[in-house]
Amino acid sequence: VCLVMEYAEGGSLYNVLHGAEPLPYYTASHAMSWCYQCSQGVAYLHGMKPKALIHRDLKPPNLLLVAGGTVLKICDFGTACDIQTHMTNNKGSN
Template identity: 50%
Template sequence: MAYAECGSLFEFLHGSEQREYTMAMAIDWMIQCIQGINHMHSMEPILIHRDLKTANLLLTKNYRNLKIGDFGNATDLGTMMTDMSGTAGYIAPKVLLGNTYTEKCDIYSFGIVLWEVMARRKPFHHLSDPNTIAKMYLPTKDERPILFDIIPNCEKFRFVIENCWDQEPKNRPTVKEIQLTDIPCLNIIMRP
């Protein structure tokens, strides 16, 4: 495995050395993430990561390149999946309820990651006690992180995020349907 000299996206966003980044840089990371998910979902059989989160997105080349890491929970679609794999705050509701699930659980997690990068906040940060149990219970009741934390005037992000984290997996887009181009707010600086 290649060494990711710049650490994880989680460290970049929330670590002690929080750096500024542009909206254009954030979109580029998310496009690279989509490309990685597309590669996994295009395999035969389909590979499902099951633990997409900013801590598993690794940065290289002066924070410009993003790679998906930690395939410890990954499995192919042909496997009967009813176990709860993943990290609280990023796990799709069907996974939390112990139902059989598909690659759409990665799409849900991507929606949370996209929200986190655009809001620069941890999932469910608004809770007075954002513990693991709360972060696992709320998505099953159709609760999500607060969309208004996203930068104003970027409605396209809200639309993509809401579609990705839809309660019903069949309503979520495929990775090929997710579009992050033509965003009017590319010059915005994202500050800690």
């Protein structure tokens, strides 16, 4: 068995926002694009057929940047569940 995954050369959004090295080339325009892309990804997950998914742990460390920081991808679906599952407690991490 072999698991092949895409390499996100831009790292996580958390590292961009809180890394040791300031990254001045990211602008408010980038931030707006990342928000839009994240919302599009969540809308896609919530609209999946036959069972929609809820991520339940969206945060900057679980948002990866590729293509020079222009494309945002959602990762870490470890706490995801289908939308029809009844939540009995909160999930997520710190």
